[in-house]
Amino acid sequence: MSEPLSFELSRPAVDPPRLPDAEVAGPAPADVLPPDALRARPPGLPRLSEPEIMRHYSRMASLNYSISENFYPLGSCTMKYNPVANEVAAALPGFAGLHPYQDEESVQGALELMWRLEQALCAIVGVDRVTLQPAAGAHGEWTALRMIRAYQHSRGEARTEVLVPDSAHGTNPASAALSGFQVVEVKSGGDGRISLADLESKLSPRTSALMLTNPNTLGLFEREILDIAELVHSTGAMLYYDGANLNAFMGICRPGDMGFDAVHMNLHKTFTTPHGGGGPGAGPVGVKTELVPFLPSPTVERTNGHLTFDHKRPQSIGRVRSFYGNFGMLVRAYTYILAMGGDGLSQASQDAVLSANYLRKLVEGDLEMPHDGPCMHEFVASAHDLTTRNGVRALDIAKALLDRDFYAPTVYFPLVVPEAIMVEPTETESKATLDAFARAVKDIVAEARTNPQSLHEEPRKTPVGRLDEVTAARRINAYLQGQSQDPVLRWKAPSEKPS
Amino acid sequence: MPYLVHSPEDRSAMLETIGVGSMNELLVDIPQSLRLESLQLPDGLSEFETMAQISALANRNKVFPDRLTFRGGGIYRRFIPAAVAAVTSKPEFYTAYTPYQPEASQGTLQAIFEFQTLIAELTGLDVANASLYDGATAVAEAAMMAHIHTGRNEVIVSGYVHPEYVQVLRAFGEGRGIKVRKDGEPNKKTAAVIFQQPDFLGLLVDARALTAAAHDAGALAIACVDPISLAILAPPGEYEADIAVGEGQQLGLSPSFGGPHVGFIACKRDLVRKLPGRLVGTAYDAAGRRGYVLALAAREQHIRRERATSNICTNHSLCALAAAVYLTYMGPYGLRHIAEVSFKRAHALAERLAALPGWELAFPERQFLNEFPIRVPKAPAVMRKLGRKGILGGLDVSRWFRELKGVVTFACTEVNDARALDELVAALES
Numbered sequence: 001m002s003e004p005l006s007f008e009l010s011r012p013a014v015d016p017p018r019l020p021d022a023e024v025a026g027p028a029p030a031d032v033l034p035p036d037a038l039r040a041r042p043p044g045l046p047r048l049s050e051p052e053i054m055r056h057y058s059r060m061a062s063l064n065y066s067i068s069e070n071f072y073p074l075g076s077c078t079m080k081y082n083p084v085a086n087e088v089a090a091a092l093p094g095f096a097g098l099h100p101y102q103d104e105e106s107v108q109g110a111l112e113l114m115w116r117l118e119q120a121l122c123a124i125v126g127v128d129r130v131t132l133q134p135a136a137g138a139h140g141e142w143t144a145l146r147m148i149r150a151y152q153h154s155r156g157e158a159r160t161e162v163l164v165p166d167s168a169h170g171t172n173p174a175s176a177a178l179s180g181f182q183v184v185e186v187k188s189g190g191d192g193r194i195s196l197a198d199l200e201s202k203l204s205p206r207t208s209a210l211m212l213t214n215p216n217t218l219g220l221f222e223r224e225i226l227d228i229a230e231l232v233h234s235t236g237a238m239l240y241y242d243g244a245n246l247n248a249f250m251g252i253c254r255p256g257d258m259g260f261d262a263v264h265m266n267l268h269k270t271f272t273t274p275h276g277g278g279g280p281g282a283g284p285v286g287v288k289t290e291l292v293p294f295l296p297s298p299t300v301e302r303t304n305g306h307l308t309f310d311h312k313r314p315q316s317i318g319r320v321r322s323f324y325g326n327f328g329m330l331v332r333a334y335t336y337i338l339a340m341g342g343d344g345l346s347q348a349s350q351d352a353v354l355s356a357n358y359l360r361k362l363v364e365g366d367l368e369m370p371h372d373g374p375c376m377h378e379f380v381a382s383a384h385d386l387t388t389r390n391g392v393r394a395l396d397i398a399k400a401l402l403d404r405d406f407y408a409p410t411v412y413f414p415l416v417v418p419e420a421i422m423v424e425p426t427e428t429e430s431k432a433t434l435d436a437f438a439r440a441v442k443d444i445v446a447e448a449r450t451n452p453q454s455l456h457e458e459p460r461k462t463p464v465g466r467l468d469e470v471t472a473a474r475r476i477n478a479y480l481q482g483q484s485q486d487p488v489l490r491w492k493a494p495s496e497k498p499s
Numbered sequence: 500m501p502y503l504v505h506s507p508e509d510r511s512a513m514l515e516t517i518g519v520g521s522m523n524e525l526l527v528d529i530p531q532s533l534r535l536e537s538l539q540l541p542d543g544l545s546e547f548e549t550m551a552q553i554s555a556l557a558n559r560n561k562v563f564p565d566r567l568t569f570r571g572g573g574i575y576r577r578f579i580p581a582a583v584a585a586v587t588s589k590p591e592f593y594t595a596y597t598p599y600q601p602e603a604s605q606g607t608l609q610a611i612f613e614f615q616t617l618i619a620e621l622t623g624l625d626v627a628n629a630s631l632y633d634g635a636t637a638v639a640e641a642a643m644m645a646h647i648h649t650g651r652n653e654v655i656v657s658g659y660v661h662p663e664y665v666q667v668l669r670a671f672g673e674g675r676g677i678k679v680r681k682d683g684e685p686n687k688k689t690a691a692v693i694f695q696q697p698d699f700l701g702l703l704v705d706a707r708a709l710t711a712a713a714h715d716a717g718a719l720a721i722a723c724v725d726p727i728s729l730a731i732l733a734p735p736g737e738y739e740a741d742i743a744v745g746e747g748q749q750l751g752l753s754p755s756f757g758g759p760h761v762g763f764i765a766c767k768r769d770l771v772r773k774l775p776g777r778l779v780g781t782a783y784d785a786a787g788r789r790g791y792v793l794a795l796a797a798r799e800q801h802i803r804r805e806r807a808t809s810n811i812c813t814n815h816s817l818c819a820l821a822a823a824v825y826l827t828y829m830g831p832y833g834l835r836h837i838a839e840v841s842f843k844r845a846h847a848l849a850e851r852l853a854a855l856p857g858w859e860l861a862f863p864e865r866q867f868l869n870e871f872p873i874r875v876p877k878a879p880a881v882m883r884k885l886g887r888k889g890i891l892g893g894l895d896v897s898r899w900f901r902e903l904k905g906v907v908t909f910a911c912t913e914v915n916d917a918r919a920l921d922e923l924v925a926a927l928e929s
Contacts, residue, residue: 033703043734087588120540180675253533321758341544
């Protein structure tokens with residue numbers, strides 16, 4: 001099953017859509033603009049009728065797995081059900097139709113929503129203020145580090161290093177480096193948790209911050225978090241919380257109380273805004289009092305029930321995105337929080353932890369568990385033994401799951417566990433689904449033991465089999481080095497592609 | 500409770516399988532001093548009550564009709580074909596994850612590949628990426644590319660580039676050691692000259708001359724462009740700009756108080772390795788079937804970690820999908836048609852507004868497309884008056900540019916019909 005590209009379906013004879021005429025007397029561009037400012041020939045866009053367009057995209061949709069049809073046990077990604085009411089809320093004309101430069105008087109409802117969402121997030125993670133501007137998690141990480149840097153600069157401190165655990169997601173070190181910091185790695189101990197001794201040896205007057213997620217990437221709660229916080233703070237450095245794992249403990253505990261100074265959150269994970277095939281998301285950042293002056297501009301302020309944007313913030317790190325962030329995502333997240341309430345969010349996290357421990361128990365006979373439980377909302381298993389004995393890697397198991405109608409677990413990190421299989425079931429998958437998934441894992445492991453070759457050929461039922469990325473990379477290189485005219489990264493009309 | 504699936508019986512059975520007596524036994528690693536009694540939030544609501552509260556907030560906002568909206572400044576009212584929402588609201592698209600498993604994500608990957616091709620065609624450049632957050636961050640990422648490519652630390656912002664884009668550029672630049680200079684001649688410290696075509700006020704700039712000046716100094720030229728304008732204006736690739744960026748909101752996305760929308764970025768072949776974010780390319784399976792995969796991932800943060808040149812992990816896939824459907828719906832001639840209709844209406848409106856007593860075009864010698872700056876006596880009061888009459892008048896740009904006191908930009912598109920123009924002029928004359 002495959003679908004041609006819109007460019008391949010295009011037919012020059014197709015009429016353009018019917019569109020309004022100008023209805024006014026006015027010049028055409030060619031009448032007044034200098035000829036060299038004009039486009040010589042129309043852009044090479046496809047020409048298709050609406051029925052063809054709709055069928056084209058419907059067929060493409062059918063090539064996707066999605067949370068609406070499949071279980072995504074995708075560790076660190078919190079793929080939970082996306083409530084349909086959220087979509088209705090964001091599409092209300094009173095939100096979707098707002099121009100960002102309308103007068104504040106005419107957008108009081110939008111500002112009130114932003115204010116209430118900020119208050120709710122403050123309550124959930126235990127901070128004093130929140131910026132809603134960052135468009136994604138990595139954007140939020142970077143924003144938080146910029147604030148920490150600005151705060152330390154304002155105190156005349158030139159701190160140049162950020163500590164990042166070896167188990168951290170790749171965005172952590174990248175965000176730190178792009179905020180102007182040197183990255184120093186902190187090792188995990190044998191129990192999968194940060195090594196206090198190694199942390200202590202890396203902390204210095206140069207340390208600006210420690211980036212941490214808790215529970216950590218292995219799904220384990222950092223039991224010594226209070227000692228870690230004290231140690232970090234005692235050197236004058238700050239503690240940054242990566243919100244990837246917030247779904248583990250809403251209503252159970254709060255990063256603010258653990259000692260974190262800046263906390264980022266992913267509305268597209270914990271607060272059910274859809275992933276959209278890779279965005280748009282939203283990555284708000286919460287901070288304690290001392291960082292408040294450095295929040296991105298503008299903030300939303302509320303005085304006697306009247307809401308305004310505050311643009312006059314002399315110590316602010318400035319603006320990190322145009323306008324006010326991914327507002328439509330804020331509407332969805334707030335709708336979810338209203339529906340769930342404090343009681344519902346607490347139950348959601350408890351169910352997430354329960355489901356993860358349950359699934360861990362079901363598969364622990366089939367996959368190695370490098371660390372002792374209990375886990376929080378996710379766990380990391382390892383296929384190391386299968387790899388060494390049978391030549392079957394974590395990636396093979398991931399691909400085999402696709403053939404059994406499950407999306408794959410995360411297998412690309414954490415790098416500290418060989419052949420890692422990171423599983424996060426979330427609270428919106430039923431016991432029956434978890435049971436079925438565990439049976440599938442059991443079947444696959446049995447197949448790996450008896451017929452490993454067959455597993456290397458999976459998936460077989462997906463629209464395409466494993467794609468040869470190595471050859472693709474070679475073809476791209478040839479293009480980039482001028483040895484080929486086929487860019488690989490876009491379609492080109494056959495006439496433009498010399499054979 | 501909404502969206503939760505376990506029954507009390509399920510929970511007991513699961514605890515029993517795990518071999519613990521209660522939830523608390525699973526939470527033993529959390530220090531007791533950190534445990535919360537409950538969240539300081541109200542209890543949850545039924546969907547009916549939730550939507551009543553949400554609707555009440557929506558109703559506290561004033562929404563101006565499309566046809567009576569003349570405010571732009573980077574976000575525009577355009578006709579959005581029904582096909583766009585019909586596609587983006589398919590759960591197979593909006594509830595899918597980032598396409599790390601290509602076999603299970605061919606729909607998303609193909610849509611991105613089409614988007615990349617569409618943007619490359621529009622801009623006349625070799626390769627475009629899978630999208631960025633917005634126009635502002637696209638400008639900042641382009642500046643970073645130029646900084647790495649040239650090894651130089653300064654970028655020049657030439658003329659009236661969107662002020663919020665420049666603010667974001669400054670915030671990004673500070674972390675990366677890039678200095679932002681307003682106007683001036685490029686020299687051997689200059690990594691790039693950044694200009695907007697048409698500029699923030701709607702005026703055309705001499706893109707060829709700016710590009711040539713950048714190249715003469717060994718700097719890159721970064722063109723921030725309006726995608727719909729490219730149906731009639733020479734594309735950046737033709738005047739040899741190195742990188743084109745822009746905001747894609749006009750390609751089928753509602754204003755939504757500023758987001759989510761989609762940034763785009765395209766470049767020449769020799770800069771492709773420095774492109775931030777995701778790239779999708781073609782690849783084949785063992786049976787010879789064509790498919791699509793994330794390509795050149797070695798550039799990205801999850802491989803390079805602190806050596807990555809961008810921390811961008813996600814893109815704005817769903818918004819890129821909307822843009823792809825929009826551009827496919829319009830086709831080359833539909834897009835040119837709406838660009839021309841917008842052009843004619845803006846020119847007709849400019850003539851009528853300039854005839855009002857005391858009103859005059861701010862830059863009468865300059866050309867524009869569908870947005871133009873005009874001096875308005877008592878601008879704030881006039882805009883407030885229009886608001887009371889249900890018209891969202893132009894944008895007072897003096898809040899960003901002191902030298903433009905009393906200057907207001909008006910935008911026209913295919914949604915502002917001839918009668919809407921009459922109503923605007925009548926409201927101003929009354």
